[in-house]
Amino acid sequence: MKIKSLLFYVLIAFCFSFQLNSQILEPVKWESKVEKVSENEYKVIIQANIDKGWYIYSQHQQSEESFAPTTFFEFTNQENNYTLIGEFAEPSVAPIFDKIFQENVVKFKDTAVFEQLVAISNSELSQVDLIVEYQTCDDSKCIPGDYTFNISLDGSDITKEITEIDDRSKELSESLNLNVTGWDKFESQTIKKKSNFSIFLLGFLGGLIALLTPCVFPMIPLTVSFFTKSANDPKKGLFNSILYGFFIFLIYALLSIPFHVLDSLDPGILNNISTNVTLNIIFFIIFIVFAFSFFGYFELTLPQSWSAAMDSKANKIGGFIGVFFMALTLAIVSFSCTGPILGTLLGSSLTADGGVMQLTMGMSGFGLALALPFSLFAMFPKWLNSLPKSGGWLNTVKVVLGFIELALALKFLSNADLVEHWGLLKREVFIGLWILIGIGLVLYLFGKIKFPHDGPLQKLSKGRITTGILVIAFVIYLIPGLTNSAHANLKWLSGFPPPMFYSLYEKSSECPLDLNCNKDLSEGLAQAKAENKPILLDFTGWACVNCRKMEEQVWSTSDVYDMLSENYVIISLYVDDKKALPEVDQFQYLRSNGSVKEIETIGDKWATLQTINFENNSQPYYALLDHDMQLLNTTNAYEPDADAYYDWLKKGLENFKK
Structure with a gap:
């Protein structure tokens, strides 16, 4: 199996599968004009x-390796009509440090004017x-965008060409606007x-x-010993160990x-990706692969050339940079153990209201836990004697993680099943499979089943017994x-x-x-x-984790349940429902920017309705x-406090009775 950066793609999927709470933003407004320079030049x-x-970025950054985006202009009717003279000129500003990309970049604020000379041949x-x-971007997020210009050479106004939609589409589009009122009566929700x-x-x-996996644990005494013994100066060895951990x-x-x-992409796009059936099935397969790798049937590693290249650079360069490449080598070599754990942890912890900062915090916590032993044992080398010896228990940890990966893989398959309504993983089937996985783990812990790298089990350790009882x-x-x-x-x-x-x-x-x-607006209103x-009005999703938490933890409480059951009509609109609308109900929705969105599924309709009426x-x-x-x-x-949610419902009911 050839893998370039499996961890990166796993994390992308996790970020997408837990949607963000975002408002619709448009921080940049564009204007255009044309000036005649000569008979055929404009x-x-x-x-x-x-x-x-907010900022937008230059067309060119200082380095090709820069993470920062660039602004790109493309002329779409150039062929046989005109040629470009030089490049698009832009404001001349000095690079400044960008908090998002952590590097010096060229970017513009307030106003930016771009100019391009063209020679007309037609x-x-x-x-x-x-x-x-x-x-x-601002200091916390970025939003991608594009804008189309149709610029008249004589300075007259041009009505942008847009895709025409028929009268039926216009009528159905208008029906999505509920004309919600009363916004001025209530404060925005915090x-x-x-x-x-x-x-x-x-x-x-x-x-x-x-740290307790075979990829990392044996590296602790080896690496600490290398730093403390290879340096002529003990203080330098200690410093390098701490630097290595950092x-x-x-x-x-x-x-x-x-x-x-990625965090700041259009939330509608995020929803489509997170509920994409193909993507969920792909990651179901990836987690199954992770599980069987942990079981020991094969080794899942990044290309050996990567670690060899990093190790070579560490040996050649030395100093600060050499220590950095040694740390990067550890990250690559240990990928087969750390990748699935990190991906699983972050996917489970990121929530719809969290944002990408939680991703950074989770990654930082993970890195700190990996780094601490290398620094602490270098500072107190006698502690190395207290470390347990490497042995079969490391493989046991890895196999246990394999069972966990197997259980979590079912979540991705369940997402696809829910969205497409296949009926393969009904709730009881899902839970039954988890029970079977749990029984398999118990049998493994008690020595009844074995995997390729397991040695003979002489006796049950306290760790195996305790873990088995918990399972x-x-x-x-x-x-x-x-x-x-x-x-x-x-x-x-x-x-889950x-x-x-x-x-x-x-x-x-x-x-x-x-x-x-x-599940239909007009029927619910009637x-x-x-x-x-x-x-x-409940905007929800089949693959929405926080929606399930609200229903099963908040709506299920007696006060909230009675309030909903006796006093409200619930209209649940599933924005990720991939079921096709009847052909007669499919239509084109004309956005305010002139582009057209095809409304083909139930989810398309309700997601668009939410955006139009609530800008969310x-x-x-x-x-x-x-x-x-x-x-x-x-x-x-998302309001996990059942009492607060009940008070919110009660206040709404009181206002209705008034």
């Missing part, structure tokens, strides 16, 4: 008006067309974010686990930098999930198994907790009017409305 002038605190040409592709420090601790825990930490922290760009307890906890009883709601696992209504058992409704809900009840693409997202589409309270998102 100067095309493009101006970017940039919101305060006397009948009346306009010049071009596209600009760019990224705009969304509570998960503590970055807690993510750091989870990353640190993952790093400690990685570089390990730095490498893992730096791995999160590209995600500061048995977990399996027992899972068993009620196979039933159709009140105990089937496994709250500790909310968001499929929702309770996606079940082998016949349910009274296909709604969370058997509540009475609608029911609300008939029963004279307010509406809970995050899930879960809740709005309380009366029959005239007037807000009854501030909108709400």
